[in-house]
Amino acid sequence: MVDTAGVQRRGRGRPSGSNGSDTRNKILRAAREVFSEVGYDAATFKDIAARADITRTSVNHYFHSKEELYETLFDSTRERIDSVVRTGLRKADAENGVVERISTFLHAAVNIDSADRSVAKFIVASLFDSFRNPEFGSRALGQLDEVRAFFLSTLESDVVRGTLRSDADLTAITEMLVAVMWGMSMYAGFVGTNDQLESVVDQFVELLAGRLFEGPSAETEPRLS
Amino acid sequence: MVDTAGVQRRGRGRPSGSNGSDTRNKILRAAREVFSEVGYDAATFKDIAARADITRTSVNHYFHSKEELYETLFDSTRERIDSVVRTGLRKADAENGVVERISTFLHAAVNIDSADRSVAKFIVASLFDSFRNPEFGSRALGQLDEVRAFFLSTLESDVVRGTLRSDADLTAITEMLVAVMWGMSMYAGFVGTNDQLESVVDQFVELLAGRLFEGPSAETEPRLS
Structure with a gap:
């Protein structure tokens, strides 16, 4: 305690x-x-x-000074995030579809969170501190720039590969994924256990893959039974 | 400024x-x-x-006292959340599928956020303050209990209706949706404009509906062109 x-x-x-x-x-x-x-x-x-x-x-x-320590910490956390993104990118590159690539990335990210939850906690907490201490400006908001860039480039490459609709609003999808990542970081840092975090990511991946909700819809032909 | x-x-x-x-x-x-x-x-x-x-x-x-003011604010914010949940529930009840119900709920929630962003901001900020001020205990974590209960009951009713797979892990899906809601509240309160927030919700709804990623998968028959 x-x-x-x-x-x-x-x-x-x-x-x-x-x-x-x-x-x-x-x-x-x-x-x-x-x-x-x-x-x-x-x-x-x-x-x-x-x-x-x-x-x-x-x-x-x-x-x-406290400021120097905080900024050093900020930069080292950012390096950790960059490293996660690079690992995620390398693993994701071996995958073909957009869903597989994003899923692979999320699983790589969550593995690092599981090993050291204090990183997820700091990412979210520092976002607040930057709002509350304007001297840090938009540093915290920039923390997820690499993640944002990864999502956007993944989505773009999938349009090229033909695995994502060409009329999709890539910027809007990216922002949605960034919001989801924030929610997961918050969950990782402050709320759930490691098992719960894994399970949250698993369910989101199921959702991405379209396997979560398979109920009948207007466009689905009724099955003969 | x-x-x-x-x-x-x-x-x-x-x-x-x-x-x-x-x-x-x-x-x-x-x-x-x-x-x-x-x-x-x-x-x-x-x-x-x-x-x-x-x-x-x-x-x-x-x-x-500051504490009395904060607790009053907390309770009144909670009433706002309850009211959003009730409105969302009433609208969602008219819908049939799980996706339509959750989408209707999210749109109802986001409309209230758009009208007064300070509520979303407070929900997320108070979560941090409760971690940083243990005298508030788990009050903030309980803020989304009604939202959690809504998701769970919606998912349960959809299993009964047959529009959701009966082997779905409802608790895990609920936690995932709660994490997403947190991400959206954070986005609503601190990051995006109203238009961006609407767009984030729209994209998440597209994802829920399975309309976001329609690329070929192993289970899909190739189309003849």
């Missing part, structure tokens, strides 16, 4: 056997959790040091 | 011709905006009074 400040209290002290890069990564990870849980404004170096199990002086050694 | 605190400055003074109920509603509306923009922790009665264009003393006359 966490206390009212949302921060786990632990004993401090620089762990033995760690090097500078380890310590820096430990700070970034702790900061990602603390910023997500209490928000940018309420987060302090003291909380982050406690969470990382190091001294506050050590945090200051690596980062001179 | 807004200043760094995210609060529009206006002249104050109780407006002429207003009654107690008007003033209370004005405070609630201003508070919904301010809480969404700067978060529960950073919001002050001073900001809310300025936004409502009344004196701080007037705010205090109606609400004795």
Whole structure:
């Protein structure tokens, strides 16, 4: 459990056997959790040091200000997202249809969320913090630019392949998929368990594939039974 | 534009011709905006009074503490959601298939968002505030309980009607739809314009109806041309 400040209290002290890069990564990870849980404004170096199990002086050694730490975190999270997108793209490229490509991408993304939920949590939380702290401008909104670009290029390539209707509104479909991704990130970061998240993605993939709702429609010939 | 605190400055003074109920509603509306923009922790009665264009003393006359104001707002937002759900349910009841019912519901929901985006914004923002302020417990998570109940009962009734596969995992589909609703609320509250929001919902409805991706699949007979 966490206390009212949302921060786990632990004993401090620089762990033995760690090097500078380890310590820096430990700070970034702790900061990602603390910023997500209490928000940018309420987060302090003291909380982050406690969470990382190091001294506050050590945090200051690596980062001179909260803003610098937040921006570094932001950029490293963005690199994680880019890496997810690249992995997703590589896997998706082996697939033929638009549905298979998007499904493959979502499963690749959710696997990384499952391994470290704090990334999903930070993506969504930082979107709020950027609205609440105009000095970060539109940085957070840009977080999903790579995801948006992936969806758009996938949809475009599928029009070329003939697996997507040529009159489809690609920008509108992309925005819908981005909204769905946000909902899933929110679900991943704050609401569901890993199993529930997997299941949410599975059901969305079933929906994409047209396998979810197979009830009779006006255009369907009635089956003879 | 807004200043760094995210609060529009206006002249104050109780407006002429207003009654107690008007003033209370004005405070609630201003508070919904301010809480969404700067978060529960950073919001002050001073900001809310300025936004409502009344004196701080007037705010205090109606609400004795920030917590009381927030909880009142929470309950009134929940009533709005319930009312949206009831409207959506009534309209959806006239429809036969699961896709038509969910689509009708989403369009009813989005019409209300379009008229007053601050509700969507508050729904999503308060979810974060409840994570960041454990004294509100799971209130925010419960905000979408009615929506969840609507999806589940719609899916159940469609299994009974035979328009949804009887082996479908209704709980999982419901959670997926809840995640999508969150994404759309986030999009509605913080990202897109009204037109973009309508378009996101339209595309999701096309997806639900199986009209979005109509490319060839393994199960489809090739067409003779």
